[in-house]
Amino acid sequence: MAIQWFPGHMNKARNEIKEIMPQMDVIIEVLDARIPYSSENPMVTALRGDKPVIKIMNKADLADPKLTQAWKDYFEQQSGVKAIDFGNDKAGEVHRINELCKKLVPHKVGADKQIKAMIMGIPNVGKSTLINTLAGRIVAKTGNEPAVTKAQQRIKLDDGIMLYDTPGMLWPKVENENSGYRLGATGAIRDTAIDYEEVASYTAEYLLHAYPELLKSRYKIDELPESDWEFVEMAGKKRGCIRGGNQIDTYKMSEILINELRDGIIGRITMETPAMREEEEQMVAEL
Ligand code: GDP
Known part of the structure; x- marks a missing residue:
């Protein structure tokens, strides 16, 4: 992004x-x-x-x-x-x-x-x-x-x-792609500058491994799929996000996921840990 x-x-x-x-x-x-x-x-x-x-x-x-x-x-x-x-x-x-x-x-x-x-x-x-x-x-x-x-x-x-x-405006992290997604997911980056579906799939991937129980209970899914995109589709179906014919409206579901994350409706969620920071700083340093 x-x-x-x-x-x-x-x-x-x-x-x-x-x-x-x-x-x-x-x-x-x-x-x-x-x-x-x-x-x-x-x-x-x-x-x-x-x-x-x-x-x-x-x-x-x-x-x-x-x-x-x-x-x-x-x-x-x-x-x-x-x-x-x-x-x-x-x-x-x-x-x-x-x-x-x-x-x-x-x-x-x-x-x-x-x-x-x-x-x-x-x-x-x-x-x-x-x-x-x-x-x-x-x-x-x-x-x-x-x-x-x-x-x-x-x-x-x-x-x-x-x-x-502070005088002027302070920009957020720009060198790390992961940070871009997390800044988009939490709402720090303007909505016009983010791709909802990309940010939603990044978010879903993280939540699937870090907060599976919160996802299950919010989206009423008993057994979570393995991939982020399958999750977006599954949740979209549950939420009735359907467009034209019988297609799942993944854009609409992406918006729902991001808005519910930002509003704290899915639960209390933190998108990065000190260990992730150490690892990503190392990666940025090696670029
Ligand atoms: P600034 O751009 O850093 O000056 O941010 P603002 O003070 O304008 O706040 C940005 C948004 O975050 C607004 O919608 C606030 O209502 C919301 N906000 C600010 N502080 C908190 C907080 O502690 N908790 C929650 N949930 N929302 C907050």
């Missing part, structure tokens, strides 16, 4: 972040808990130097809790990294993020001091929603249409933290 990101946008964002980075005390990196690897932006690691980073495993309400924990443990092995799971259902616990900021940069805590925190995340990861939750008021525009460029802004939080929204 081809994903095109304009080099001009990338360079502009990189330069702006490079310029502002030295002033920052801590980075708040927002990840999608369903794809903690593919929703990372390579620039965060490249530009943060040794600044502490809080990895927010966002949308954890949609992700597999066991894997969210595995990812948190994995990330925290890296020095200067703390990970927190967060989601719509945890808005009441947002102060944990402020507290962690203060813990990571204790020398910036005090009456006349201020912590400068930069929040970074790929489009549609829930960054604006999180900014509004942190601020306790609407300061950022949210919406489920990815790739809206927003101007940089500073938001003063309670307890001595100044939050800097």
Whole structure:
């Protein structure tokens, strides 16, 4: 699947972040808990130097809790990294993020001091929603249409933290084809840029081996087929996705599968594990 990101946008964002980075005390990196690897932006690691980073495993309400924990443990092995799971259902616990900021940069805590925190995340990861939750008021525009460029802004939080929204737009992983599919499946990549049937068959293949019981129960299939495409056809038949004559409408079933995955209707699903990350990073390095 081809994903095109304009080099001009990338360079502009990189330069702006490079310029502002030295002033920052801590980075708040927002990840999608369903794809903690593919929703990372390579620039965060490249530009943060040794600044502490809080990895927010966002949308954890949609992700597999066991894997969210595995990812948190994995990330925290890296020095200067703390990970927190967060989601719509945890808005009441947002102060944990402020507290962690203060813990990571204790020398910036005090009456006349201020912590400068930069929040970074790929489009549609829930960054604006999180900014509004942190601020306790609407300061950022949210919406489920990815790739809206927003101007940089500073938001003063309670307890001595100044939050800097990333200037420009951060692109997701582009070198890894698997990441492209997972970004498409979870909705991080614009619908016009994805091929539903390709993404659905990738998704079905993963779910058949990682979450067979969830598939069986959602699509009322007692015995799952071996191949992803057979699954799409079988589920399509069950759902009455029929077109012309008596053909199974696999496009319609692909849309259903992806939309139900995105909405968390199939169950709490995470599409990658730390082991998959290690393996794929190795593959990318060897290219
Ligand atoms: P941004 O592009 O990163 O600023 O993302 P937004 O904050 O606009 O959110 C993108 C979409 O994800 C919106 O439809 C939000 O309602 C949804 N969203 C954001 N945070 C969460 C979350 O924690 N859980 C779930 N289920 N959806 C979320």
